[in-house]
Amino acid sequence: MRRALLLALLAAALAFPAAVTLPFPRHVLIMIFLYGSLAVAWNILAGYCGQISLGHAAFFGVGAYTSTLLVARAGLSPWVGMAAGAALAVLFSQAIAFPVFRLRGHYFAIATIAVGEIVQTLVINWDWAGGARGVFVPIKRPDSLWNFQFHESKALYYYVALGLLLLGLGVTRWLERSRHGYYFRAVREDQDAAASLGVNVAREKHRAIAVSAALTALGGTFYAQYIFFIDPESVLPLSLSILICLVAVLGGVGTLWGPVVGAAVLVPLSEYTRVWLGGTGKALDLVIYGALIMLISVLQPAGLVGLARHLRRGTRA
Amino acid sequence: MEIVNFAHGEFLMVAMYVAFFAWALAGLDPLLALPLAVAALAALGWATYHGLIRWVLGGPMLAQIFATFGLAVFLRAGAQFLWGVDFRVVQDPWLGGRVALGPVFVGLPQLAASAAALVAFLGLWRFLARTETGVALQATAQDRQAAALMGIDTDRMYALGWALGSACVGVAGALLAMYFYVFPDVGGTFALIAYVTVALGGFGNVPATLVAGVVVGLVEVFAGLLLAPAIKYAVVFLLYLAVVLARPQGLFGRW
Numbered sequence: 230m231r232r233a234l235l236l237a238l239l240a241a242a243l244a245f246p247a248a249v250t251l252p253f254p255r256h257v258l259i260m261i262f263l264y265g266s267l268a269v270a271w272n273i274l275a276g277y278c279g280q281i282s283l284g285h286a287a288f289f290g291v292g293a294y295t296s297t298l299l300v301a302r303a304g305l306s307p308w309v310g311m312a313a314g315a316a317l318a319v320l321f322s323q324a325i326a327f328p329v330f331r332l333r334g335h336y337f338a339i340a341t342i343a344v345g346e347i348v349q350t351l352v353i354n355w356d357w358a359g360g361a362r363g364v365f366v367p368i369k370r371p372d373s374l375w376n377f378q379f380h381e382s383k384a385l386y387y388y389v390a391l392g393l394l395l396l397g398l399g400v401t402r403w404l405e406r407s408r409h410g411y412y413f414r415a416v417r418e419d420q421d422a423a424a425s426l427g428v429n430v431a432r433e434k435h436r437a438i439a440v441s442a443a444l445t446a447l448g449g450t451f452y453a454q455y456i457f458f459i460d461p462e463s464v465l466p467l468s469l470s471i472l473i474c475l476v477a478v479l480g481g482v483g484t485l486w487g488p489v490v491g492a493a494v495l496v497p498l499s500e501y502t503r504v505w506l507g508g509t510g511k512a513l514d515l516v517i518y519g520a521l522i523m524l525i526s527v528l529q530p531a532g533l534v535g536l537a538r539h540l541r542r543g544t545r546a
Numbered sequence: 547m548e549i550v551n552f553a554h555g556e557f558l559m560v561a562m563y564v565a566f567f568a569w570a571l572a573g574l575d576p577l578l579a580l581p582l583a584v585a586a587l588a589a590l591g592w593a594t595y596h597g598l599i600r601w602v603l604g605g606p607m608l609a610q611i612f613a614t615f616g617l618a619v620f621l622r623a624g625a626q627f628l629w630g631v632d633f634r635v636v637q638d639p640w641l642g643g644r645v646a647l648g649p650v651f652v653g654l655p656q657l658a659a660s661a662a663a664l665v666a667f668l669g670l671w672r673f674l675a676r677t678e679t680g681v682a683l684q685a686t687a688q689d690r691q692a693a694a695l696m697g698i699d700t701d702r703m704y705a706l707g708w709a710l711g712s713a714c715v716g717v718a719g720a721l722l723a724m725y726f727y728v729f730p731d732v733g734g735t736f737a738l739i740a741y742v743t744v745a746l747g748g749f750g751n752v753p754a755t756l757v758a759g760v761v762v763g764l765v766e767v768f769a770g771l772l773l774a775p776a777i778k779y780a781v782v783f784l785l786y787l788a789v790v791l792a793r794p795q796g797l798f799g800r801w
Contacts (some may be wrong), residue, residue, distance in 0.1 A: 328787040331794035335550040336749075339741045339789060343783040346738060350780040433575050453766025467734070468585055471615070478612055512623040522612055527601045530609035 242391055246384040255383040259455070261496045262390035263448055268476035268488030269397035270444035275474065276483035277401075277410060278437035279417025280330070284345035285473050289444040290352065290465035291318040292449025297459055311450040317374035319448035322438045330434050333420070342467060349465040363460025366453055377454045386455055393451060394489070397444050399403075400483055404440075413437055418485075424461050445473075475518065477524060477543045483532030490533050549599065549610055551619035555733025557712055559625060561719020562728045564794045569636045569723075576639055576724045577658075584716035585592060591712025593728025595705045603704075630679055633727040643725060659721040662781040664715050665719050670710075671752045687750055736780065757798060 246255060267289065275281050295317050296310025325434045329340040369376045372385075379385040404410040412433045417425035424430045453459050480491025495518075502514040529536050551557070568579035577646045578627040598617060602609045683741045685693040686703040694700045726732070739762065747758030762782055769781035789797060 265572065275608075279607075281608060325787075329789040330634060331790050335611060336745060338611055338793075339550065339738075339745060340787065342738060343786055347783045347787075350777055354776050372592045450589065471619070474612075478608070482608055493638050512626040515619055515623030516627055519618070519623055522616025522619060523598060524616075526609040526613040526616060528607075530602075530606050532611075 238338065243523075245335065246382075246387050250382075252383055255288060255387055257497055257500050259383060259387055259390045260400070260500060261492045262387075262394040263451060263455075264476050264496050265489045265492035266390070266394040266397045267445055267448045267473045267482070269394065269401055270441045270448070270494055271473045272477045272482060272484075272488050273401060273404065273413075273444070274437045274441035276351040276477065276487070277404065277415040277417065277418075280434060280437065282438075282441075283335075283338050283340045283467070283470050284341035284343075284348075284464050285441075285445055286467065286469040287345045287421070288310045288318045288322065288445035289349060289449040289473075289482045290461070290468060291321055293353065293450075293453040293459045293464040294364075295356060295446070296450040297366055297453045298358060301364055301367055307450060308412055309441040310373070311447060313507030314446045314450050315443040318449075319514075321444035323435060326438050328437050330431065330438075340450055342470075345465070345467055345470055349461050352465060352525075353461045359460065361461060363458060363463070366459075368457065389451060390455075393444075394539050396447075398485065398489070400440060400444065405485065409433065409436060415484075456542070458530040475522065477532075479532055481532030482530075482533045484532075487532050494533065549603070549718075550614070551594075551708075552611065552614040552737075553621060553708070554715065555737025556591060556618045556621035556625075556735070557587060558684065558714045558719045558722070558736055559730060559733040560590060561716045563625065563629065563795040564716075564722045565720040566636055566728045567632055569639075570634075571782060576636055576720050577641070579723075583745035585717070587716030588709040588713040591708040591710070591715075592705055594712070599708065601662040602703070606649065606662070617753075622730050622733070629730070631730060633729045635727055637724055639724045649663070651763070653725065655721075655724040659724065662717065662721055663782075667712055667752070667756055674752060679706070683710075684750075685718035720752035739779070739782065739787045742783060742797075746786055746789055746796055748796030751796075752800055753762060754796065761797075 230395035245258065249255065261438070267285070270284050270449065271282065293310070295314035296307045299305040299310040299313060300307055325344050329337055329344065332340050352358055358364065366378075368378065368380075370409040371377055372379045372381050374385070377389075404413070412423070412428050415426070415428055416430055416433055419429055449464060453535075456463075475497050477488045478491070479495055480489065480493075481487025499514055502517075525532060564583045565576045565579045568574040568582055569576060574582070576640045594614075595615065598613050599610075604611045639655065641658050644651045644653050645657065647720045672680075674684060682693070682698045683703050683706060685696065686698060686700045687707070690700050693703070724738075743762050744755050746762065747754035747756075762785075765782050765785055766778045769779040773781065791800070
């Protein structure tokens with residue numbers, strides 16, 4: 230039953246671009262997949278390993294900047310840049326892991342904000358990387374898979390984004406069943422108890438942040454190739470880090486499908502409110518989000534997935 | 547209190563708006579509006595505790611972080627919704643211009659703000675160390691259950707802690723409004739510097755925070771002077787990460 234439902238969902242997702250050719254609905258779905266995959270990546274570190282990072286924009290930016298600079302300055306394919314960006318994000322995550330994992334809980338979260346701010350400040354003042362003005366991805370025609378540029382239709386972007394999301398979900402599913410997934414959750418529940426039972430806490434945390442950083446960087450490269458322009462304000466801000474967590478928290482932290490559910494609710498909400506209330510600069514959508522986050526954390530910290538589980542248990546009992 | 551208020555910067559923003567509107571609507575100078583800002587912020591802190599924090603104290607850490615985080619987003623967007631994104635300035639405050647301290651020129655509002663901050667610091671320190679309520683507050687922060695067993699009303703202490711901490715933000719906001727623009731995002735950088743300063747000194751240690759504040763200020767100024775003004779905050783945060791690597795509990799922390 231459950232498997233049939235998932236297969237039907239996947240088939241619908243694969244068939245969607247053939248059925249709907251309007252650009253806007255396709256764009257909304259692409260954004261759902263992108264933010265879904267970012268939230269899935271964040272969820273591996275925060276949801277399973279219990280380390281609440283508020284600096285994930287830094288990994289996203291590493292992915293976006295690495296591929297874009299390789300395309301613009303060295304003429305390499307974005308796919309090479311994507312792999313390089315993910316590798317660089319892993320190296321970077323391992324370097325920052327030493328100081329930030331000395332801290333726990335709230336203080337870890339603060340340190341990750343500081344990391345994000347450092348990266349953003351440095352990139353703003355780095356002229357070779359475009360500085361505050363940002364970098365354009367050079368436009369190449371005609372469309373080609375090798376150049377990762379599709380101007381005629383969004384369909385291929387759609388499939389790449391879907392692929393990223395499925396990759397993230399696959400990694401999470403594999404982690405859930407693997408030894409390391411259990412170690413991660415042990416660290417989340419009680420770090421000292423896990424250590425006393427022989428879990429190498431530091432090494433597991435390093436693993437979790439490496440996987441999370443790599444997946445986030447892939448999303449960064451995708452964003453750069455989709456929008457064709459990146460600057461520190463769009464790929465490195467604290468607000469992006471917050472948005473990533475928000476998607477996961479709304480859906481349900483520490484669950485496989487939570488981040489996807491969160492993205493499926495939040496992204497259309499923000500895309501459509503932007504269209505309806507757009508240009509007023511009134512930030513009404515953010516007022517609603519803020520209230521929503523407070524409500525969720527007080528009433529249902531397990532998110533929408535937790536709420537659904539709760540309701541289902543209620544009807545059975 | 548083992549809970550970080552991620553809306554700290556937004557509290558500062560609210561205090562600055564209180565001072566600004568006291569000036570714009572009633573013609574009160576920020577110095578006169580200071581008690582008003584303190585009272586408003588104390589009320590805000592008290593309300594935040596009773597409306598929000600109390601309900602997540604026993605919950606998962608994630609809920610604690612996101613509760614105040616949601617409050618931050620709410621307050622910031624709310625300010626933008628109500629008052630727009632314009633930068634507002636209090637014009638011609640009582641204290642203006644600069645004074646010469648030997649060969650050094652210092653802005654008068656900045657000097658007054660530093661002095662007032664020091665007074666607030668001393669007041670808070672003496673309150674925490676010398677009064678019975680202050681000691682009870684510290685006990686609650688150290689161990690909530692043990693404090694409750696000693697007959698301390700921990701619920702009241704938490705509410706007091708939130709009101710007191712927020713009142714201090716009220717002092718800072720009113721003083722800052724004398725010489726800084728008021729806009730919805732004003733709190734971000736200040737709050738981050740505040741977290742880093744407290745973490746650098748060691749949580750729950752008032753005099754250490756003062757020392758750390760001086761260190762952060764000096765690093766900021768010298769990084770701006772010797773390297774580049776644009777990256778001074780990056781240097782402060784790097785210093786913080788370096789300290790944390792060696793001493794996760796902060797320079798003077800005990801835990």
